[in-house]
Amino acid sequence: MLKKFKISELVIFLLVILLIFISEYDYLIANNPTRAIFIGLWPPTIMTLLIYVNMKRKQ
Numbered sequence: 001m002l003k004k005f006k007i008s009e010l011v012i013f014l015l016v017i018l019l020i021f022i023s024e025y026d027y028l029i030a031n032n033p034t035r036a037i038f039i040g041l042w043p044p045t046i047m048t049l050l051i052y053v054n055m056k057r058k059q
Contacts (some may be wrong), residue, residue: 012050016043 005013019042027036 009050009054012046016046019043019046 019039023036023040023043026032026039030036
Protein backbone atom coordinates (compact mmCIF):
# COMPACT_ATOMS: atom_id res chain seq x y z
CA MET A 1 0.00 0.00 0.00
CA LEU A 2 2.77 2.44 0.82
CA LYS A 3 4.37 1.84 -2.57
CA LYS A 4 1.69 4.05 -4.12
CA PHE A 5 3.03 7.09 -2.25
CA LYS A 6 6.18 9.01 -3.03
CA ILE A 7 8.76 9.60 -0.33
CA SER A 8 7.99 13.33 -0.33
CA GLU A 9 4.29 12.65 0.24
CA LEU A 10 5.06 10.37 3.18
CA VAL A 11 7.36 12.99 4.71
CA ILE A 12 4.67 15.66 4.37
CA PHE A 13 2.10 13.32 5.88
CA LEU A 14 4.37 12.60 8.85
CA LEU A 15 4.94 16.34 9.26
CA VAL A 16 1.18 16.89 9.36
CA ILE A 17 0.77 14.22 12.04
CA LEU A 18 3.62 15.77 14.05
CA LEU A 19 1.99 19.21 13.83
CA ILE A 20 -1.29 17.78 15.11
CA PHE A 21 0.49 16.29 18.12
CA ILE A 22 2.32 19.58 18.77
CA SER A 23 -0.98 21.42 18.64
CA GLU A 24 -2.54 18.97 21.10
CA TYR A 25 0.46 19.33 23.41
CA ASP A 26 0.20 23.12 23.34
CA TYR A 27 -3.50 23.01 24.09
CA LEU A 28 -3.61 20.33 26.78
CA ILE A 29 -0.25 20.41 28.51
CA ALA A 30 1.35 23.79 27.82
CA ASN A 31 -2.00 25.55 28.32
CA ASN A 32 -1.46 27.81 25.32
CA PRO A 33 -4.71 27.59 23.31
CA THR A 34 -3.92 30.49 20.98
CA ARG A 35 -0.71 28.89 19.74
CA ALA A 36 -2.44 25.49 19.57
CA ILE A 37 -5.15 26.88 17.29
CA PHE A 38 -2.57 28.64 15.13
CA ILE A 39 -0.51 25.47 14.71
CA GLY A 40 -3.66 23.37 14.34
CA LEU A 41 -4.61 25.30 11.21
CA TRP A 42 -1.41 24.28 9.40
CA PRO A 43 -2.15 20.57 8.77
CA PRO A 44 -5.32 21.12 6.70
CA THR A 45 -3.55 23.82 4.72
CA ILE A 46 -0.55 21.60 4.03
CA MET A 47 -2.77 18.66 3.03
CA THR A 48 -4.82 20.91 0.74
CA LEU A 49 -1.65 22.12 -0.98
CA LEU A 50 -0.48 18.53 -1.38
CA ILE A 51 -3.78 17.56 -3.00
CA TYR A 52 -3.67 20.61 -5.27
CA VAL A 53 -0.13 19.84 -6.44
CA ASN A 54 -1.03 16.22 -7.12
CA MET A 55 -4.09 17.27 -9.13
CA LYS A 56 -2.01 19.70 -11.21
CA ARG A 57 0.61 17.01 -11.80
CA LYS A 58 -2.03 14.63 -13.23
CA GLN A 59 -3.34 17.18 -15.73
